[in-house]
Amino acid sequence: MLSQALKNKYQPCEEIGRGRFGVISRVLCAVTQCPFACKTIDKRLLSDSTDRECLENEPKIMSLLSPHPNVVQIHDMFESEHTLQLILDLCQPVTLYHQILQHDLSEPKAASYMQQLMSGLAHCHRFGIVHRDIKPDNIFFDFRGNLKIGDFGSATWLTGKLGTADGLVGTPYYVAPEVVMGRPYNEKVDVWSAGVVLYVMLAGVPPFYGENAQEIFEAVLRGNLRFPSRIFRSVSSEAKDLLRKMICRDVSRRFSAEQVLRHPWILKGGEAIPMD
Template identity: 65%
Template sequence: MCEKLKREYQLCEEIGRGRFGVVYRCISFVSGGSFACKSIDKRLLSDAVDRECVEKEPKILQQLSNHPNVLQLYQVFEDENYLHIITDLCSSPDLYHRLTTSPPLSETAAASILHSLASAIAHCHRNGIAHRDIKPDNILFDSRNKLKLADFGSAEWFNGTTMMSGVVGTPYYVAPEVLLGREYDEKVDVWSAGVVLYLMLSGFVPFYGETAGETFEAVVRGNLRFPTKVFRSVSVEAKDLLRKMICKDVSRRFSAEQILRHPWIINGGETRSMTDLT
């Protein structure tokens, strides 16, 4: 254990575990506040790609941490064998846990979550960063129930003149242009957020198969459907936003900023038309 870390924080119980390390709750000896400590065992990093992902995350978090819906980075400690990252403690269940233990969300609840998520994504994009792995597991909540976008291990920098490449992401949520091996832009995050919205409103993802390969084929087809049994009670406005986010034509797909200006988001998921507000 890093000596400087031990002098500044008391490590408590394990609260999470990943491929390369463990997340602990920790307490600052200075402030008495509770934080999360992500301890990564560098000896488990098998290749240059793994090392790049691990080293990139704190740099990206440092660039983005001034937004209320992005996980805040506080300190980084490193010794020969470990990298320790001190961040916000998100002690409430993540979105994945919420969606697997309860019925689909109401439109007002889903709109509130999407508003915070789109705000975080727009902040990333304004700073030239694409998350590239938007999914419920990476949408955390702190003790005040404030959404925090987390896990930037797959994130990448971009600018207006260069595109990104490489197949990254999670099968159900990844955009079709990624799977097709094409170069792509930051709107891959909007597709993934659209899949998250679809899941919040229905309880299942729009594209799936029995195997990863079948799921990829369904994503590439991108045939967006709204089964009547489930979507009968979902508003026209919500379905309109879903079509504009889960859109195969990237030139027509919404940006994160456009999501925030959509009537369904502005009205907080209420199914009133804009004319009803005048």
């Protein structure tokens, strides 16, 4: 249900998505007729303090990060007793998750997507913000085909002298081992998750899996990164090198977003090149 204040500025259209705490609708600006997405969150569905904190943080974080070509931008906000409504960039209905399901991605295509994803994450990390739920479902595309990171509902600021966060937040297949272990962690949890996204783009399957969340977490903790020959037969050694440096259990050795952007495979757009 769109508030009257919102209807004064935006014309409601059809529902385009539904999530845990509400719905996403397409709206048109009453003045320009430009289309936007309206994310309506029902506060009554927020069950605990963590959910409420994320609700309060999301618009603040998105406002701080806007604008950036690879981050979904927030344009307006309306709040009432029971709802919070965010006016966001309107993206295509097909996410990276849908693209992976539909067809295999070539290395140049995967490298292009990874360059844009890491550019957006590097921007977040420069502000001390960690997304905490990087996965194909949260990676969108605008109508020009540009990749945009969305859904900052789990994002938070790094705090303290060491710049850390805590809490078991994320999606089992993509969550970093230090998160599962319950230790304080930093922005490199996003790099681990992005590495898993890259693995899935190239292989069509995640590197760590199980029948349920507990089994997946156990596989993540083992961190036994493998490249089965039947799947990675045609994947370059350069791509595998980058995967090892992103999906690395030793956080001190794991690449940062900026380091990923400087990796030869990214710089060469996924083309095969000799490694030193």
